Amino acid sequence: MQKLPLYRTYRCAICHKSSQPVSGQDLNVFGVDFRSNAYLWNAALAAKDSDEDGFRNGLELGDENGDGVPEIAVERSNPGDPFNTPNSVDRSTWGILKSLFED
Numbered sequence: 278m279q280k281l282p283l284y285r286t287y288r289c290a291i292c293h294k295s296s297q298p299v300s301g302q303d304l305n306v307f308g309v310d311f312r313s314n315a316y317l318w319n320a321a322l323a324a325k326d327s328d329e330d331g332f333r334n335g336l337e338l339g340d341e342n343g344d345g346v347p348e349i350a351v352e353r354s355n356p357g358d359p360f361n362t363p364n365s366v367d368r369s370t371w372g373i374l375k376s377l378f379e380d
């Protein structure tokens with residue numbers, strides 16, 4: 278596991294297609310970009326949108342300027358999964374909240 282500002286929610290799945298990866302294998306698009314960036318989290322990587330879902334890596338990981346200091350406690354969404362965006366997470370969170378009150 279290399280150094281990212283946050284990996285609490287998605288953990289290995291941020292860089293790997295599998296949630297139980299063999300080290301260095303099964304890299305997703307963000308994992309490939311992270312490796313090409315010499316496993317450095319910085320402003321250049323934060324400004325990229327590896328999975329091309331319209332949200333920059335820094336926004337998804339909660340460290341928009343890439344200085345390694347997260348602005349929030351957990352990631353907004355997975356920068357390696359185009360189907361996982363801040364909007365989709367908000368929707369599922371609201372679904373969970375709503376279900377708590379529909380009892």
Ligand SMILES: [Ca+2]
Nearest residue numbers: 326328330332
């Ligand atoms: Ca993205």
Ligand SMILES: [Ca+2]
Nearest residue numbers: 355356358361
């Ligand atoms: Ca994403």
